[in-house]
Structure formats: structure tokens, C-alpha cells
Amino acid sequence: ETGVTQTPRHLVMGMTNKKSLKCEQHLGHNAMYWYKQSAKKPLELMFVYSLEERVENNSVPSRFSPECPNSSHLFLHLHTLQPEDSALYLCASSQELGILKGYEQYFGPGTRLTVT
Amino acid sequence: DQQVKQNSPSLSVQEGRISILNCDYTNSMFDYFLWYKKYPAEGPTFLISISSIKDKNEDGRFTVFLNKSAKHLSLHIVPSQPGDSAVYFCAASEWANTGTASKLTFGTGTRLQVTL
Numbered sequence: 001e002t003g004v005t006q007t008p009r010h011l012v013m014g015m016t017n018k019k020s021l022k023c024e025q026h027l028g029h030n031a032m033y034w035y036k037q038s039a040k041k042p043l044e045l046m047f048v049y050s051l052e053e054r055v056e057n058n059s060v061p062s063r064f065s066p067e068c069p070n071s072s073h074l075f076l077h078l079h080t081l082q083p084e085d086s087a088l089y090l091c092a093s094s095q096e097l098g099i100l101k102g103y104e105q106y107f108g109p110g111t112r113l114t115v116t
Numbered sequence: 117d118q119q120v121k122q123n124s125p126s127l128s129v130q131e132g133r134i135s136i137l138n139c140d141y142t143n144s145m146f147d148y149f150l151w152y153k154k155y156p157a158e159g160p161t162f163l164i165s166i167s168s169i170k171d172k173n174e175d176g177r178f179t180v181f182l183n184k185s186a187k188h189l190s191l192h193i194v195p196s197q198p199g200d201s202a203v204y205f206c207a208a209s210e211w212a213n214t215g216t217a218s219k220l221t222f223g224t225g226t227r228l229q230v231t232l
Contacts, residue, residue, distance in 0.1 A: 004159065006159075031218070040224065041224065042118065042120065042205075042221075042222040042223055042224045042225075043160075043205070043220075043222040045219060045220070045221075048219065056219065090159055090160070091159075092159070094218055096218070104150065104162045104165065105162070105218065105220060106161075106162065107152075107159030107160045107161070108159050109157065109158050109159045110159055
């Protein structure tokens with residue numbers, strides 16, 4: 001496996017379900033991100049982990065819960081979602097170099113989530 | 117309020133001609149800009165970037181121009197090829213970001229169709 005992988009690629013869940021999205025990066029990067037892409041909207045940054053610590057949480061509802069157990073893996077735990085949460089969820093990674101920031105983020109293919 | 121705007125949702129160009137994709141931003145603190153390309157069912161892939169200390173960066177058929185006074189950047193693709201057909205996202209970041217991870221602000225994207 002190379003690059004950034006995401007599973008599952010498609011997910012349909014009811015509003016009372018609990019599910020998790022998984023992301024794995026094989027690039028040796030030290031920062032990982034979750035983005036949400038809704039129709040006709042820009043990518044919205046949800047969470048940022050750098051060196052396995054959460055450094056950004058853009059006012060995301062608590063029904064989304066991230067987890068970063070190590071620098072290669074990132075999860076997004078989903079619980080009691082709403083239909084408006086249906087979107088493409090993208091994971092990305094980058095190499096942070098201290099003051100020399102690694103701006104180039106590498107994206108996975110995304111998980112298409114539908115909440116019924 | 118969208119800080120990065122791509123006002124053209126779509127663009128159609130004939131093969132061999134120049135494609136020009138535009139992007140405007142409102143945040144004067146942005147000092148690093150990137151273009152990403154996205155094919156259906158794939159995540160965005162990094163294409164080219166430019167720092168605010170430059171006004172032009174070229175990589176093969178792709179050139180990005182930055183006009184800081186107008187808060188405007190553009191991506192030129194010459195010559196355009198059918199394989200360039202994709203959605204192109206403009207993204208921006210602040211060099212002086214606090215924290216350790218890069219935060220990108222994306223536009224809504226422009227769908228480029230290169231016709232034969």
C-alpha cells in the first residue's frame with residue numbers, strides 16, 4: 001500500500017448507528033487531517049493532529065470524535081449523525097518540519113457517507 | 117465568509133489551447149498558495165504551489181501567477197490535454213500560523229473539461 005488509504009469507501013448509516021472511518025498513511029508523515037466536503041462547498045477542515053496530538057478542532061459537533069493512536073493511523077468515530085452530515089470525508093497527511101512547514105498535504109480517496 | 121473564492125464553477129477548453137483557472141482571496145495574511153487537482157472517486161492531488169515572495173512559479177505545462185495587490189492567483193495550463201479534465205481547487209495558508217500543522221483554506225473548485 002502506498003500513499004493515503006481510507007476505509008470504507010462508501011458508508012450508509014442510520015441516525016442511531018455508531019460507525020468509524022479509518023485512515024492510514026504510508027508516507028512517514030507526522031501530521032494528519034480530517035476534512036469534510038459537502039456538495040458545492042469548499043473542503044472544510046475538521047481536525048488536525050500533529051505528532052499524534054490534536055492541535056485543531058474547528059468547532060465540530062461532538063457526534064464526530066477523532067482518534068489518532070499513532071502517526072500512521074487516524075480514525076473518525078461517528079455517533080448519532082444527522083442527514084446533513086452526509087458528505088465526502090477526506091483524510092490527508094503532511095510532513096511538518098518545524099518552522100519549515102510542509103504545506104503540501106496528501107489526500108486519501110475519501111469515504112462517501114450517507115446518513116439516512 | 118469564504119476567504120478563498122473560485123468564481124467559475126466550470127470551464128471548457130479545446131485540446132491544445134490554454135486553460136486559465138482563477139482564484140481570489142480576501143485574507144491578506146495568506147502567504148502560500150497551492151493548486152490541487154481532483155478526479156472523480158479520488159482524493160485531491162497536489163499540483164503546484166507559490167509563495168508570496170514570488171509572482172510566478174512554473175512546472176512543465178503548469179504555471180501559477182500571483183498578484184498580491186489584487187489578491188488574485190491563476191493557474192495556466194498550456195497546452196491543455198484531455199487528461200487535465202478534473203476539478204481544480206485553489207488553497208491558501210498563512211506562514212505565520214500558530215501551532216505546528218499547516219492549515220489550508222480551500223476554494224469551492226472549478227471543473228475543467230478539455231475537449232477534443
